[in-house]
Amino acid sequence: MKNTKNYSLFSIGELETQKRVELHDNLKLTGAEISINELLKGESVPFVHAHKENEEIYIVLKGNGELYIDGEIIKIKEGDTLRINTKGERCFKASPSSSLRYICVQVKENTLTQFTYDDGIILETKAF
């Protein structure tokens, strides 16, 4: 772990070996919580949940499984990405034959005002 004036670095090691890692405190995040998660074969998150003010974005990195959302069950697999708003009642489950690794990003709804070319400042400095 390293913290300087303008950045924090946290090395979590090989993703294959992680069950769940939370980044907010390790990276001193101020605009998001991010977790990297793995459900083992057949395992599900033990509860259905919604949120008070945070939007969640999920990115499936590996494996496949199911998402329960508002009474519906949909199949999910590597490369699927999801936004679920606060009211969505959600629960994830790994397939009986495959673990499910995914990233979850929590951000406060309606807080992003600009991004990429509108928010970036391109500098003259040469890096490499």
Added chain:
Amino acid sequence: MKNTKNYSLFSIGELETQKRVELHDNLKLTGAEISINELLKGESVPFVHAHKENEEIYIVLKGNGELYIDGEIIKIKEGDTLRINTKGERCFKASPSSSLRYICVQVKENTLTQFTYDDGIILETKAF
């Protein structure tokens, strides 16, 4: 792609085959922009940049390379995660022998007010 009242789903396919994918518009995000990126062997982002109001979080999914940050160069590899604040002058480069796949999350600094157990609502509903 699927959009319902409480969620959006966007399938980008196998991550191995993607060069860069941006999620904001595809998922109708309101609190973040998220991109999944790959730099090929030896390739670098063609400019150094900073931001006006957004914090960036990077998660290295695969490979290794270098981060230029405020005049310093640090080695990065799979499982490294970084927060860079608006003022950090940054540029990524893949190693000459390895491509570098990473996720970049842009969020407005200081907007997260609560998360996980403080923001979540556990429901009685059974999913599976």
